[in-house]
Amino acid sequence: EVQLVESGGGLVQPGRSLRLSCAASGFTFDDYAMHWVRQAPGKGLEWVSGISWNSGSIGYADSVKGRFTISRDNAKNSLYLQMNSLRAEDTALYYCAKDTNLGIAAPNFDYWGQGTLVTVSS
């Protein structure tokens, strides 16, 4: 059974940093691209970032480019999101999502975690 378990969320002050993790199990992690998708409270979905199976291709939404860094450790079956210079508008539930492909050029998210909540507030 595919499982994606996010962790690392919490309350953080504006301008500070946070690192999210996603532990994957139930599939061959390094056969698939992975993504982060967020959802602000009561709002819609927003794609944040994606990384190919071998970290060779990475993409970011304009809203986080230069502040967030996605990475993965295939030996640990884990996905990460380093979030720096956090803003109030980054407040959201952050989902880890598995792609159906190796690369991120045609993403389809077939499995999702339950999300980890990030709240940016002073």
Place this chain on the structure above:
Amino acid sequence: QSALTQPPSASGSPGQSVTISCTGTSSDVGGYNYVSWYQQHPGKAPKLMIYEVSKRPSGVPDRFSGSKSGNTASLTVSGLQAEDEADYYCSSYAGSNTYVFGTGTKVTVL
């Protein structure tokens, strides 16, 4: 990377059909056959319902179908059932390793 435009709401009676539109540009929806649709029930993670415009993942009922014309994609739910009441989001590859979601549509089964 502007969000794709969807109607805020749509509704239909049980057994009827409802169609949701998703309008983008030639840089996303119109430029690639990589449009997907997700269903999200309250408090739950999204579920992939359609990918690559019109393909259904295993386990998704054939009541769900997708299509695309120009810069607009559509999701049709035929034979509406109570469990179809949810939020629906379209999404599209937008080039340069980026991806964009739609604004979301709340489907109500009357």
